[in-house]
Amino acid sequence: xxxxxxxxxPLIRFEGVTKSFGAARAVAGVDLDIAQGxxxxxxxxxxxGKTTLMRTLAGFETPDSGRILLDGADLAGVPAHRRPxxxxxxxxALFPHMSVEANIAFGLRQDGVPRAEIAERVAAIVRTVQIQxxxxxxxxxxxxxxxxxxxxxxxxxxxxxxxLLDEPLxxxxxxxxxxxxxxxxxxxxxxGLTFLMVxxxxxxxxxxxxxxxxxxxxxxxxxxAPAEVYETPATRGVAAFVGDSTLIEGVAGAFDGAAAxxxxxxxxxxxxxxxxxxxREAPAEGSAVTLxxxxxxxxxxxxPPEAGTPNVLEAEVWDLxxxxxxxxxxxxxxxxxxxxxxxxNASRRPEAGLSAHQRAWIGxxxxxxxxxxx
Amino acid sequence: xxxxAERRARAGRALVAGLxxxxxxxxxxxxxxxxxKISLSEKANARPPYRPAFAAGDGPGDVLDKxxxxxxxxxxxxxxxxxxxxxxxxxxxxxxxATVLALLIAYPVAYAMARAPGRLRPAxxxxxxLPFWTSFLIRVYAxxxxxxxxxxxxxxxxxxxxxxxxxxxxxxxxAVQIGLxxxxxxxxxxxxxxxxxxxxxxxxEAGQDLGAPPWKTFWLVTLxxxxxxxxxxxxxxxxxxxxxxxxPDLLGGSETVMIGTVLWSEFFGNRDWxxxxxxxxxLLVAVVAxxxxxxxxxxxxxxxPT
Ligand SMILES: Nc1ncnc2c1ncn2[C@@H]1O[C@H](COP(=O)(O)OP(=O)(O)O)[C@@H](O)[C@H]1O
Ligand SMILES: [Mg+2]
Numbered sequence: 165x166x167x168x169x170x171x172x173x174p175l176i177r178f179e180g181v182t183k184s185f186g187a188a189r190a191v192a193g194v195d196l197d198i199a200q201g202x203x204x205x206x207x208x209x210x211x212x213g214k215t216t217l218m219r220t221l222a223g224f225e226t227p228d229s230g231r232i233l234l235d236g237a238d239l240a241g242v243p244a245h246r247r248p249x250x251x252x253x254x255x256x257a258l259f260p261h262m263s264v265e266a267n268i269a270f271g272l273r274q275d276g277v278p279r280a281e282i283a284e285r286v287a288a289i290v291r292t293v294q295i296q297x298x299x300x301x302x303x304x305x306x307x308x309x310x311x312x313x314x315x316x317x318x319x320x321x322x323x324x325x326x327x328l329l330d331e332p333l334x335x336x337x338x339x340x341x342x343x344x345x346x347x348x349x350x351x352x353x354x355x356g357l358t359f360l361m362v363x364x365x366x367x368x369x370x371x372x373x374x375x376x377x378x379x380x381x382x383x384x385x386x387x388x389a390p391a392e393v394y395e396t397p398a399t400r401g402v403a404a405f406v407g408d409s410t411l412i413e414g415v416a417g418a419f420d421g422a423a424a425x426x427x428x429x430x431x432x433x434x435x436x437x438x439x440x441x442x443x444r445e446a447p448a449e450g451s452a453v454t455l456x457x458x459x460x461x462x463x464x465x466x467x468p469p470e471a472g473t474p475n476v477l478e479a480e481v482w483d484l485x486x487x488x489x490x491x492x493x494x495x496x497x498x499x500x501x502x503x504x505x506x507x508x509n510a511s512r513r514p515e516a517g518l519s520a521h522q523r524a525w526i527g528x529x530x531x532x533x534x535x536x537x538x
Numbered sequence: 539x540x541x542x543a544e545r546r547a548r549a550g551r552a553l554v555a556g557l558x559x560x561x562x563x564x565x566x567x568x569x570x571x572x573x574x575k576i577s578l579s580e581k582a583n584a585r586p587p588y589r590p591a592f593a594a595g596d597g598p599g600d601v602l603d604k605x606x607x608x609x610x611x612x613x614x615x616x617x618x619x620x621x622x623x624x625x626x627x628x629x630x631x632x633x634x635x636a637t638v639l640a641l642l643i644a645y646p647v648a649y650a651m652a653r654a655p656g657r658l659r660p661a662x663x664x665x666x667x668l669p670f671w672t673s674f675l676i677r678v679y680a681x682x683x684x685x686x687x688x689x690x691x692x693x694x695x696x697x698x699x700x701x702x703x704x705x706x707x708x709x710x711x712x713a714v715q716i717g718l719x720x721x722x723x724x725x726x727x728x729x730x731x732x733x734x735x736x737x738x739x740x741x742x743e744a745g746q747d748l749g750a751p752p753w754k755t756f757w758l759v760t761l762x763x764x765x766x767x768x769x770x771x772x773x774x775x776x777x778x779x780x781x782x783x784x785x786p787d788l789l790g791g792s793e794t795v796m797i798g799t800v801l802w803s804e805f806f807g808n809r810d811w812x813x814x815x816x817x818x819x820x821l822l823v824a825v826v827a828x829x830x831x832x833x834x835x836x837x838x839x840x841x842x843p844t
Contacts, residue, residue, distance in 0.1 A: 224743055244746040257744035261762045270758075274749035322748065 173236060175200040175358050176221065176326060180230035183216055190216040192382035193230070198326075198375075203352050203359045205373035207366060209405060213382040214362040215254075218328050221360070223247045235325060245274070250319035251328040254335075256311045258303040264314050265299040271322040289321040292351070309340050316348075320355075327352075329361040333368060345371050366406050370394065378402045399538045403456035409534075410462075410503045412455040414439070419446030425530060428453060432477075432499040439475045441533040456534040459506035464493060465525040466518065476527040479503065481520055493518065495526060570822070577815035578608040588812050612816035622800060626820065629797040632711065632786075633779035636718035640726040640775050641768065643719070648730035648767075649760075652737075659735075666727050678717055678788050685713050685789070709791030717785040722778065726771035733767025734760070769832065777825050797821055 174197035183191040190213040198204045206214040219225040221232055223244030232239045239247060250271070258267050265286060272282045290296055293313040303311060312332065319327055332348070333341045349372045352359045363369050369376050370390040378386045378393060378401075386398040397403035400411060417427035417438065426443035429436055439455065447453055463469075469476055479495035482502060493505045505526060518524070579588040590604035616622045651662045669677060684690045687704040695701045707713050737760060745755030783798030790796075797817060805814035 222747060224746075243751070244743070245749050245751050251744075251747045253740050253744060255738070255740055257738065257740040259741060259744070259759060270745075270750075271748035274754070318748070 174198055174233075175202075175235055176360070177233040178217070178221075178230065179233070181217065181220055181227045181232060182229045183213075183220060183225055183227050189382050191220070191227075194382075194384045196377060196384060196387065198358065198360065200358055201356050203349065203361070203372060203374045205361045205363060205369040205376050206379055207363060207369040207376050207406070208379035210364050212379045214364075214379055215330055217379070218251075218330060218360060218362050221247075221326070222249055222251045222328055248324055249326040249328055250322050250324040252315050252319045252330065252332050254330040254332075256303075256315040256335075258311060258314055258318070260303050262302075263299065264295065264301050264303070264306070267303070267314060268318045268321055271318065275322070285321055289317045292320070293317045308335050308337075309344070312336060312344070320357075324357075326358045326360055329359060331363055332361065334363075334365070341368075348372060376406075378406060380405075395534075397456060397534060397536070400454050400456070400536050403454075403534060403536060408459055408504060409456040410459070411536075412457065412501075414453055414455060416447045416449055416451050416453050418449065419443065421446075426535065428455060428535070430455065432497050432501050436499075437477060439533065440530045441475075441535050442531040443535050447535075447537045451537070454536040456536055457503065457528060458532070458534075459492065459504040460490075460508075461528060461532040462503065462505040463527045463529075464495075464505045464507065465527070466522070468525055469527060473527055474530055475533070476525055477503075478523065478525055481518060481522050481524050483520055484518065493524075495524060573815045573818055575608070576811055577612055577813075577819050578610065579812045580607075580609070580611070581810045581812050586811065587809050612813050613820075615813065616816055616820060621795070622797075622817070625795045625797045625800045626824070628711075628795060629780050629782075630824070632715060632718060632794075632796065633776050633782075635715060636722060636779045637726075637772050637776045639715075639719045640723050641772065644723055644726040644730050644771065645768075648727055648734050651731050652734035663731070666724055666731070669724060674721065675784065678721065678785055681713070681717055681720065681789060682708060685716070708789065709793060711790065711794050713789035714786050714794045714796070717789045718779050718782060721782075721785060722775040725774040725778075729770035729774065730764065730767040733764045733770075737763050773829065780825060781821055 176196075176198040178194050178196040181191055181194045182189070192213075194217055206217060208214055216225055220227050221234070221239070223239070223242065234247070234249070259270065262270070268286050268289060269282050272285060277285070286299075290299060293316055295310060295313045295317065298306065298310060298314070303314070306314065312335070316332070329348075333344055336344060345368060348359075361369075361372065373390060375387060376390055376393050377384050380399070380401045386393055386402050388396075393402065394407050397406060397409075403409045404411060412430050412432065414428040414430040417429055419426050424442055424444060425440050426446055428439045428441055430439055441455060468478075477497060479497050482494040482496045485492040485494070488509070490506045490508050493507060495503050495505065497503060503526060576588055579590060581587060582589040584591075590607045592601070592604060596604070647666075651659060651666070654662055682689070685708040686692075687706065687708070689708070691707070692701070692704040695705070707716075741759055741763070742752075742755050745759045746752065750758060781798045781801075782796060783802045786794045786796040786799050787802070797820075801814050801817045801821070804810045804817060
């Protein structure tokens with residue numbers, strides 16, 4: 165297939181990849197290009213097929229249909245042990261009967277690398293992932309974080325075209341997980357390697373990836389930069405899964421093309437307020453739409469805002485969740501349903517003047533609501 | 539009050555720790571002491587059939603006299619009489635061969651069982667243990683029917699046109715070897731299965747991911763990780779096979795004399811308890827020595843890389 169000029173050929177290309185287990189469809193027609201040097205993250209809830217998709221690239225699952233190209237070559241029929249990709253397993257899968265050193269050297273031995281070079285490369289990667297002094301230990305003598313580093317070193321030492329990481333941080337505790345995020349990202353940039361990571365943790369995906377592919381029930385529903393996926397989710401599923409959103413169902417009303425504004429009649433229990441939201445093109449009048457409202461983009465007043473403020477709703481404060489850096493306020497709408505609003509605790513004053521069961525007003529700028537038609 | 543509770547707790551702990559120890563002393567060390575003592579005695583036409591025999595009413599002088607009457611004569615006889623040495627060597631050879639053959643047969647079977655779909659495994663395990671539901675003796679007798687000149691095996695080979703005259707298998711060492719492998723195969727199969735089943739399949743994927751083809755992953759990962767099962771299976775086959783007397787008696791005829799057969803005939807045929815006890819002690823040492831060596835090697839190996 166000829167590439168359009170000006171765009172480099174992708175390092176990895178999935179073309180209509182489908183994989184079923186019995187009647188269950190784990191991966192359904194995935195098309196995806198990943199460029200050399202990219203940190204790509206597959207994100208989605210547990211069981212959506214992320215690991216299966218990654219395993220088709222590693223050679224552990226054979227797609228039922230579709231093809232996978234690596235550096236332009238079709239991988240069909242190439243066994244796992246001949247593919248120039250390496251995987252860091254979710255369970256790390258370190259060989260328990262071998263020392264750390266032997267685990268790391270394992271892959272180089274298979275390639276027939278000369279002894280002296282093996283020693284050199286193992287020593288170098290041990291320094292890179294900072295596990296000096298652990299070389300002679302067995303895996304059962306390591307902490308979780310150390311195991312993770314050994315697994316990383318073992319996969320990296322072979323200098324793979326692509327490093328596959330299956331939930332690489334899931335087994336670490338929170339603090340270590342956050343530190344390791346940046347380390348992994350920094351390592352990837354420094355080595356100029358292509359990383360394909362699988363995670364169900366959206367913070368992790370946001371913090372690390374150049375691009376995110378969101379999966380839902382075996383389908384790849386959206387691909388884009390973290391900010392793009394967060395600010396303009398393509399489907400209700402993505403809006404609900406990536407970040408926190410309040411979803412409000414409604415019906416499309418009149419469209420003002422000049423101002424790019426759409427009227428939406430919301431269905432909030434008994435009441436049906438009308439909102440004005442930004443829209444590039446109009447869905448058919450009367451069709452069902454969903455508004456996704458991010459908690460940090462909603463405004464909150466304890467007094468009625470001045471007349472003419474768009475998209476205002478009166479509500480009752482239900483409870484306050486103090487999270488340290490911010491406070492999450494849950495409000496009940498008069499017609500039923502709840503809305504979450506987050507307020508940044510930028511100063512050390514406690515949340516002044518806000519208490520449960522008091523009346524409050526929320527509102528949002530027309531440009532801050534996400535209009536979803538899928 | 540508090541120290542009383544503490545004392546009770548300590549006594550409880552001592553009891554728990556001491557129970558297996560007491561068991562070992564009562565049912566293993568004490569009988570072994572008796573056997574060792576009888577092996578140092580002399581055959582006698584009496585009840586019990588050896589001398590000296592300690593009695594309840596012995597004074598200190600009597601005990602000293604009797605102790606000085608103990609001797610190593612029986613062991614000397616075992617060393618000097620080639621019949622005994624031959625029997626020991628035959629037993630070692632047959633038991634070792636049976637162990638190797640059982641390992642070679644059981645490993646692929648256990649591997650296939652461990653890799654079978656999870657819902658099939660209980661059924662396969664049941665099949666492997668099925669022989670235990672029939673008497674051991676009957677199963678060995680059945681082999682006579684198979685191996686005898688006009689038996690099933692010869693009939694099948696003749697029907698296939700592979701042989702003209704029946705093979706002489708029954709009453710030879712071949713028959714004993716077949717009987718040993720057959721009888722002890724489950725003891726090899728089960729520990730191998732347990733060890734192989736425990737191996738995390740992602741380790742095999744990791745091996746392939748790092749560039750080792752499946753056969754090499756087997757050699758570098760599966761085989762070393764199944765070693766505990768291999769050793770356990772080898773001991774479970776080798777030790778009872780070494781002392782076996784029913785199989786050589788029924789299948790080996792008078793040709794094949796194993797140490798177990800000797801023990802049996804000395805004890806019941808000749809009523810020579812002291813000599814039979816000496817044979818038993820030699821047998822025990824032959825079994826325990828390799829185990830102790832292996833344990834020491836194992837301890838050295840697991841502690842080394844730290
Ligand atoms: N080897 C397998 N056999 C049968 N079903 C499988 C197998 N591997 C995965 N699945 C199923 O495929 C779906 C996707 O699994 P997976 O790719 O592991 O999801 P994720 O990594 O996104 O959590 C799940 O429903 C899972 O149960
Ligand atoms: Mg997974």
